[in-house]
Amino acid sequence: MTNDKSFRGLFVGLVTLDLIYLAESAPKNNQKMVAADYTVAAGGPATNAAVTFSHLGNQAQVLGVVGSHPMTQLIREDLASHKVAIADLDSTIDAIVPVSSIIVTQATGERAVISINAIKTQKTSVSIPSDILQNVDIVLIDGHQMIVGCAIAQMAKSQNIPVAIDGGSWKPGFEQLLHFVDYAICSANFYPPNCHTEEEVFGYLSEFNIQHIAITHGGKAIQYLSGSKTGTVDVPHTQAVDTLGAGDIFHGAFCYHILQTSFMNALTQAADIAAYSCQFFGTRRWMQNIK
Numbered sequence: 519m520t521n522d523k524s525f526r527g528l529f530v531g532l533v534t535l536d537l538i539y540l541a542e543s544a545p546k547n548n549q550k551m552v553a554a555d556y557t558v559a560a561g562g563p564a565t566n567a568a569v570t571f572s573h574l575g576n577q578a579q580v581l582g583v584v585g586s587h588p589m590t591q592l593i594r595e596d597l598a599s600h601k602v603a604i605a606d607l608d609s610t611i612d613a614i615v616p617v618s619s620i621i622v623t624q625a626t627g628e629r630a631v632i633s634i635n636a637i638k639t640q641k642t643s644v645s646i647p648s649d650i651l652q653n654v655d656i657v658l659i660d661g662h663q664m665i666v667g668c669a670i671a672q673m674a675k676s677q678n679i680p681v682a683i684d685g686g687s688w689k690p691g692f693e694q695l696l697h698f699v700d701y702a703i704c705s706a707n708f709y710p711p712n713c714h715t716e717e718e719v720f721g722y723l724s725e726f727n728i729q730h731i732a733i734t735h736g737g738k739a740i741q742y743l744s745g746s747k748t749g750t751v752d753v754p755h756t757q758a759v760d761t762l763g764a765g766d767i768f769h770g771a772f773c774y775h776i777l778q779t780s781f782m783n784a785l786t787q788a789a790d791i792a793a794y795s796c797q798f799f800g801t802r803r804w805m806q807n808i809k
Contacts, residue, residue, distance in 0.1 A: 525777050526577040526653050529770075530667050531564030531660030531684075532636050533582040533604075534616045535593055538762065538800050544621045544630040554624060557800040560593040561618055563660035563684045563766045566801055569600045570770025570791070573805050578770075579603040581650060581670070582663060583639040585611035600802075607645040607666065613638075620762055627758030627796060636662040643669035651677060656773050660684040664691035671698035680776070684769045696726040701776065703769055706735045716741060730781045734768065736761070740789060744781045751785045754793040763801035768792035 539553040560569070568578040580597065584590050584606045593615060597604060618633035642665050650670070651657075657674045659667040659681065668691060671681045675698040683695065685704030692710070696702070702723050710722045716733055720743050723731050732742040732751075737758075740751040771788035779787070795804035 524576055525655040525774075526579070527568065527571045527773050528579050528581060528605075528650065528654045528657045528670070529564040529568035529571070529660075530581045530657065530663060530670050532562030532616070532662035533565050533580060533584055533593060534561040534618045534633060534635075535559075535589060536561030536618045536620060536801070538620045538622065540622050540624055540760070540799050542625075543623050553621075555799055557802070558592060558596075559801055560596040561763070561801065562616075562662070563686060563769065564658060564662070565597070565602075566763045566766030567658055567660075567684065567770035567773065568602045569597070569802070570767045571774050572601050574771065574774040574791075576774055577601075577603075579605055581605045581607065581646070581666065583607045583611065583636065583641060585609065585613060585615060585639075587612050587614050589617075590615050600805075605647055605650060607641040607663065608639065611639065622760045622762055622799065627761045629760070629762045631762075640664075641666055646670065651679060654679055655777055657681045658684060658769060658773050659695065660686070661689040661692060661695070664689060664695065667691075668695045668698075671695050674698065682769070682773060682776070684766070686765065696723065696728065699726065699728050700730060701772075701781070702728050702731045703772060704731070704733050705765060706733060708733070732781075732785055734765065736764075737793075740785055742782065742785060749782065751782060751789060753789045756793045756796055758796040760799045761796050764792045764796050767795045767801070767804075 540555040568580045572578040616634040621630045680700040682701035685708040768788045771791040775784035775787045798804040
């Protein structure tokens, strides 16, 4: 897909290698299973969002830790094939890249995941390339490189570059980053300190003067607050084959559409793409069948 003007997005956060299996169910203790299908791809919230943003016709760059371990070649090849550039926060690290092992249940599309996140590879602002925001139109931060993310958000704010967050879950440090956020796109599992309801989450985020806030609920309607306007966006019903990465795809599609339309329309169109992606196994195959 292409658009009339190509935008550039920077996606800050986690880079993993995803090993994805399609099976009847997740195995029980001491059980061996044979998968019906499998695939390998680069993963992580910011990374999958970047791939989506690029696929829809824009230029995407991931800022995260990749390193020099031989396994990273699989990540590099996958991202290169989807025209996503990599800005490596530590190209010399030779540790094994974080690996996620995912089992998708055939009948429901639900997934079980075990992984290592970026907790062992946290970097500081010293690692940020000096020209990283050159010609960037939007920034998405997933919170897995929080110190780097805060620095990037502050830099972006000073240059009037819109900043979005993927609020999959609350992570320490978000309270600093939120001061620089324009779009808070959160899951129903995102609960800041002392927040127990959605109303409290909206209230908490509004205290940071974030003008556009949305809370997703999987296949259920999205709740949003835009300025003083509240509302819902319906999510298309689909027979899910695989829900893995749907949230990441939603965020990448949102970043694509928000540069061209209103907040509500961007949520609607992102929901359409994310729902469509659930009809295909893995995080990439939907791109081969895009409507």
